[in-house]
Amino acid sequence: GQNIDQPTEMTATEGAIVQINCTYQTSGFNGLFWYQQHAGEAPTFLSYNVLDGLEEKGRFSSFLSRSKGYSYLLLKELQMKDSASYLCAVMDSNYQLIWGAGTKLIIKP
Amino acid sequence: DTAVSQTPKYLVTQMGNDKSIKCEQNLGHDTMYWYKQDSKKFLKIMFSYNNKELIINETVPNRFSPKSPDKAHLNLHINSLELGDSAVYFCASSPRAGDTGELFFGEGSRLTVL
Numbered sequence: 001g002q003n004i005d006q007p008t009e010m011t012a013t014e015g016a017i018v019q020i021n022c023t024y025q026t027s028g029f030n031g032l033f034w035y036q037q038h039a040g041e042a043p044t045f046l047s048y049n050v051l052d053g054l055e056e057k058g059r060f061s062s063f064l065s066r067s068k069g070y071s072y073l074l075l076k077e078l079q080m081k082d083s084a085s086y087l088c089a090v091m092d093s094n095y096q097l098i099w100g101a102g103t104k105l106i107i108k109p
Numbered sequence: 110d111t112a113v114s115q116t117p118k119y120l121v122t123q124m125g126n127d128k129s130i131k132c133e134q135n136l137g138h139d140t141m142y143w144y145k146q147d148s149k150k151f152l153k154i155m156f157s158y159n160n161k162e163l164i165i166n167e168t169v170p171n172r173f174s175p176k177s178p179d180k181a182h183l184n185l186h187i188n189s190l191e192l193g194d195s196a197v198y199f200c201a202s203s204p205r206a207g208d209t210g211e212l213f214f215g216e217g218s219r220l221t222v223l
Contacts, residue, residue, distance in 0.1 A: 033211065033212075040217075041216065041217070042199060042214035042215060042216050042217055043152070043199075043212075043214050044214070045211035045212070045213075048211065085150060087152065089152075096154065096165065097154065097212070099151060099152040099153075101149060101150050101151050102150045
């Protein structure tokens with residue numbers, strides 16, 4: 001079966017750095033996505049990785065290792081507005097997105 | 110203008126009723142989707158249409174019937190609503206089927222079945 005695993009919840013402090021991990025087992029691979037979802041709102045796109053390595057976009061970076069079936073989302077200089085759920089999703093060989101359940105990130109002052 | 114808009118945003122109804130949720134995108138995308146997000150926050154694909162044609166139909170009860178009158182619209186009709194249908198339903202679009210680009214989501218329609 002296809003599986004995406006990520007921690008259910010994480011807590012971090014304002015101004016700090018947090019890393020949210022995602023491991024996956026899918027039928028084929030056409031890229032990995034990270035989405036941010038604030039409570040009661042729609043998911044919004046953060047990043048897309050299809051090659052191994054680190055993609056940096058401002059305070060957010062996403063890393064991929066295809067051989068390990070592993071990705072992480074790194075958030076720096078945390079702000080209170082970063083409190084949200086972070087969803088990992090993998091596009092399989094049929095170009096279908098397989099979603100993780102999301103990691104709820106709580107930022108404390 | 111909202112890129113992907115869906116109505117209504119909130120829907121409260123009794124078991125056994127029939128209801129519809131509408132979705133429209135003004136991005137010129139070819140592909141539209143319906144997702145269900147339950148209380149455990151898993152996003153589950155229900156249907157996908159590419160240029161008005163059904164391309165993904167996951168295992169959902171046949172009480173759920175999508176309709177795409179044109180590539181900018183994808184509506185979801187639900188017959189004989191059950192308690193387990195309570196969830197947030199998200200419409201989304203992408204440029205084309207098989208595209209590895211991002212999905213654009215609507216704001217969601219929260220359905221509560223009493």
